[in-house]
Amino acid sequence: MNETDCLYDKHVKCLVCSHGFTTKKLRSKYVRPIQHDTDFCSYYDSENRNPLYYYITVCPECGYSFSDEFSSYFPPRTLDAIEEKVWSNWGKLNYCGERDLRQSLNTYKLAIYCAQLKQEKHVAAAGIFLRLAWLYRTEGKTAQEFRFMQLAADEYTQSYSTGDFKGSHLSEVRVLYLAGELNRRLGRTNQATLYFSRIIERQKEFLEKSVIQMAKDQWQEIRAEKQRAAN
């Protein structure tokens, strides 16, 4: 099968410049992960079938870059900031076709900048940072992976404190779990324990039993690690 058959054209209308365009997305039936990490990072058998490459949409006309988690609301003056800082400097690059890793990394950096200018919700910013960390992990670039994992951990923490994940695709238990697991991976075990404990204490309130079990496993892992270090 031709690899490009995995892709389809999604129609988009830009919320900044109103330009209509199509951009490639991966058909969900071709998304077949072969392995998962404990922070939900998935691995695929072919880079052409990695949905992370197509997570960000970039308007070819003005450069506004966003994920599906971005809200349609622009706080006061943020539209002006994007027009001035992104649109007026935009070199009409086109990221609407098939992407390689380098192009995909560029789209994430553009979206991070737009999220900052737009004052986007913490949960949306976290989703970008986390996926960018996963891309670097897949490439074995550990320093970059940790840099973006730290940014993701801090955004999930703030998303939990402010409650801005409500109405997003992420449930409260997943936000808590990601705050715990990313902090655990970063070696911040006290913070990790705090978030895992919150899940365990309130487990009756949550529906996703598999996530509760993962929190218990990782909490247990931290305890075992501490005991090994003490002996």
Ligand SMILES: [Zn+2]
């Ligand atoms: Zn645009």
